[in-house]
Amino acid sequence: MPSPAVAVNDSLLEVRDLSVNFGAFSALTGVSFSLGAGETLGLVGESGSGKSTLARALLRLIPAARGTVMWRGVDLLSCDSATLRRQRRDLQMIFQDPLGSLNPRMTVGEALAEPLEIFEPGLAARDRQARIEEMLERVGLVRDAARRYPHEFSGGQCQRIGIARAMMLRPKLLVCDEPVSSLDVSIQGQIVNLLMDLQQEFGTAILFISHNLAVVRHISHRVLVMYLGRIVEEAARDALFAAPAHPYTRALLEAVPDPTRAPAGIPRVADDNLAAAGEPPVGSADPSGCVFRNRCRYAEGICEREIPRLEPVSAQHAVACHRWRALATSPDPTQSAVREPRPA
Amino acid sequence: MMQHGISVPTLGVENLQVTYAVAGGPVSAVRDVSLTVAPRECLGIVGESGSGKTQVFMAAMGLLAVNGRASGSVRFDGREILGLAPEALNRIRGSELTMIFQDPMSSLTPHLKIGVQLAEVLVTHRGFSWRDAMHAAGLILERVRVPEPQRRLQQYPYELSGGMRQRVMIGMSLLCEPKLLIADEPTSALDVTVQSQIMDVLRELRFEAAMAMILISHDLGVVAGLADRIIVMYAGRVVEDAPASEVLQRAHHPYTALLLECVPNLRDARLERMPCLPGQALGAGMQELGCAFAPRCPRATELCRLERPPLRAVHQSVQVACHHPLSP
Numbered sequence A: 001m002p003s004p005a006v007a008v009n010d011s012l013l014e015v016r017d018l019s020v021n022f023g024a025f026s027a028l029t030g031v032s033f034s035l036g037a038g039e040t041l042g043l044v045g046e047s048g049s050g051k052s053t054l055a056r057a058l059l060r061l062i063p064a065a066r067g068t069v070m071w072r073g074v075d076l077l078s079c080d081s082a083t084l085r086r087q088r089r090d091l092q093m094i095f096q097d098p099l100g101s102l103n104p105r106m107t108v109g110e111a112l113a114e115p116l117e118i119f120e121p122g123l124a125a126r127d128r129q130a131r132i133e134e135m136l137e138r139v140g141l142v143r144d145a146a147r148r149y150p151h152e153f154s155g156g157q158c159q160r161i162g163i164a165r166a167m168m169l170r171p172k173l174l175v176c177d178e179p180v181s182s183l184d185v186s187i188q189g190q191i192v193n194l195l196m197d198l199q200q201e202f203g204t205a206i207l208f209i210s211h212n213l214a215v216v217r218h219i220s221h222r223v224l225v226m227y228l229g230r231i232v233e234e235a236a237r238d239a240l241f242a243a244p245a246h247p248y249t250r251a252l253l254e255a256v257p258d259p260t261r262a263p264a265g266i267p268r269v270a271d272d273n274l275a276a277a278g279e280p281p282v283g284s285a286d287p288s289g290c291v292f293r294n295r296c297r298y299a300e301g302i303c304e305r306e307i308p309r310l311e312p313v314s315a316q317h318a319v320a321c322h323r324w325r326a327l328a329t330s331p332d333p334t335q336s337a338v339r340e341p342r343p344a
Numbered sequence B: 001m002m003q004h005g006i007s008v009p010t011l012g013v014e015n016l017q018v019t020y021a022v023a024g025g026p027v028s029a030v031r032d033v034s035l036t037v038a039p040r041e042c043l044g045i046v047g048e049s050g051s052g053k054t055q056v057f058m059a060a061m062g063l064l065a066v067n068g069r070a071s072g073s074v075r076f077d078g079r080e081i082l083g084l085a086p087e088a089l090n091r092i093r094g095s096e097l098t099m100i101f102q103d104p105m106s107s108l109t110p111h112l113k114i115g116v117q118l119a120e121v122l123v124t125h126r127g128f129s130w131r132d133a134m135h136a137a138g139l140i141l142e143r144v145r146v147p148e149p150q151r152r153l154q155q156y157p158y159e160l161s162g163g164m165r166q167r168v169m170i171g172m173s174l175l176c177e178p179k180l181l182i183a184d185e186p187t188s189a190l191d192v193t194v195q196s197q198i199m200d201v202l203r204e205l206r207f208e209a210a211m212a213m214i215l216i217s218h219d220l221g222v223v224a225g226l227a228d229r230i231i232v233m234y235a236g237r238v239v240e241d242a243p244a245s246e247v248l249q250r251a252h253h254p255y256t257a258l259l260l261e262c263v264p265n266l267r268d269a270r271l272e273r274m275p276c277l278p279g280q281a282l283g284a285g286m287q288e289l290g291c292a293f294a295p296r297c298p299r300a301t302e303l304c305r306l307e308r309p310p311l312r313a314v315h316q317s318v319q320v321a322c323h324h325p326l327s328p
Helices: A053-059 A081-088 A108-119 A123-136 A145-147 A155-169 A185-202 A215-220 A239-241 A247-254 A301-305 A326-330 B053-058 B086-092 B114-126 B131-145 B147-151 B162-174 B192-206 B220-225 B244-249 B254-262 B302-306
Strands: A012-020 A025-035 A040-044 A066-071 A091-094 A171-176 A204-208 A223-228 A230-236 A313-314 A316-319 B011-022 B025-037 B040-045 B068-076 B098-099 B179-185 B212-217 B231-235 B237-243 B312-315 B318-320
Touching: A012 A053, A025 A204, A025 A230, A040 A053, A040 A215, A053 A171, A053 A204, A081 A171, A091 A155, A108 A155, A108 B244, A123 A145, A155 A185, A155 B237, A171 A185, A171 A313, A185 A204, A185 A215, A204 A215, A215 A223, A215 A239, A215 A247, A223 A239, A223 A247, A223 B011, A230 A239, A230 A247, A239 B302, A247 B192, A247 B212, B011 B053, B025 B053, B025 B068, B025 B237, B040 B053, B040 B220, B053 B068, B053 B147, B053 B212, B068 B179, B114 B131, B114 B162, B131 B147, B147 B231, B162 B179, B162 B192, B212 B220, B220 B231, B220 B244, B220 B254, B231 B244, B231 B254, B237 B244, B237 B254, B244 B254
Parallel strands: A040 A204, A040 A223, A091 A171, A171 A204, B040 B212, B040 B231, B098 B179, B179 B212
Antiparallel strands: A012 A025, A012 A066, A223 A230, A230 A316, A313 A316, B011 B025, B011 B068, B231 B237, B237 B318, B312 B318
8 A cells, every 4th residue: 555755753644545536537546645743734736636525535525435544543434433423523624615614594603512512512501602702712703703693704704713613622633625715815814824823722733725835835834736636746845845846836836926026017928838828637537647748848758658656856755757857957946837738 | 197198098987986775874885986997008906805896897887786876977988887778888888898707607607508608799799690700709719718619619618617717708708899808806716827827818918909908806916917007995995096016116005015915925935924914804884984994004093093094196196095105
């Protein structure tokens, strides 16, 4: 069974060879990684890369075709449902649409009380109320918020409510699926910083999913880059941003808009050559080679024939690319790696 | 404000007010907004949720909700269009004046093929035959870089990716060669990679098509790469109006400067915490006393809490509504 390319001390979660199929479509193929206690792992990729599928498969919200998810001695994928339910108090999740993930007919207080009623039924009503108010204040809301309904709050506040509910039971792992993508950039930082503070305080491990590497960079200790259901690069944060090894990672970095980089009114030269080109193919590719080769400007014969395996670049860094050694010596690491895809 | 001599602005908004009638009395969404867009100019509108940035143009397009009321003046290519009857507006909307939205899925009709939806625009507005309109639809998809345009014409919206649907919407908005394209958060629902592709399409159009463009976004990073001039809105008002290069090099309003800092970037290599604005934007309905931004502003003084700063020129082509502007 494949082991993760980057070893983690004190691991909380050990994912091995996880695969998910939707009919004939393989959404996730042979994913293996570890997550340490109190660690933040960033998970980056475009729509369709399988990052949300991975999050849901981990928590057994959707069935996996293959693989194991070892969580404190229990395989979450094969354990019985009573065992799974017991583990769920330590496994919480927040979502992209903060309003949509709250029940519109429940007050905020009721939404926050629910996890306590289920997992700590012996708790006195007064103590429960105190825990709710304490948590509301902890996430930057007023105690009074408990009596109001989700629609009375802004998007950022709703995400705070979602975080408060997820943190009520002090989980050991918080899975965050694009938690800031639907928020104004001006308040995305509030949510990211809040998650960092809560992690400091409670020692919660975080799996942070985003399509934007610039956001992931602030919060992550390590980063996984996914493309079409596979991990293509895995590295400690600083190693990844200092020297991205996979052409796809470089393309993601290039796509981050930077107001200081593109002078207004002047078209950038050779736009076609920039990360601009192409989108991931839709549908199952059942690849005989590298899944990225059709968008990669460095693809060669071997990329057509052989699926690249994750191999170590350094102690904290692994990449699945046949050509990373050649690219590592290319003069400009920000040089574009992506070209217009060939028609299927 | 007239930067292009005596030419008629493509869009001229003057003293626009938008209010909504709700239980408990009218609520202001837009307060006394004036702006102009010159022919071929690209204007960026930046603000947070609830700043009124979309409402200005929904009012201009006659698309306010039934309880919304607009007053003031909106002149499109010299003609007053505010309060125009729907039939008269329909002749302008979708042909000379077009708008695209954040969610390209809900902007397309789910049960009609892409080709039909595109061709219909030319049949309706330009009296094309369906055959000619279909041909033109194929060409427009090519222009916005949709791969395999002929095959796409026969597909339904759900068969296309989000980026591809937004390209279709942009293509549709261009069919009648509009004088003005309003793009409201055109890339906010898309991945960063696809976002940069859509921005490239819009950038190309800026230089090929003889039209003006308004780009609305909460993200200064998105607007900065394209706009000639940027207007920053807060709580229904314009707080800064300046050339894009000026905004990026030295923002004058403290709010603009903070918005700029919040754009997630890859430059500050050692930064741990993510920059953000404290608190949240005041939405519609708040009572105005003093500067609306004062509660979140690091430079606010007693004066700011008592007296609302008027929008005034700090120097040529830069207007700011602030008692204590940065870099005078």
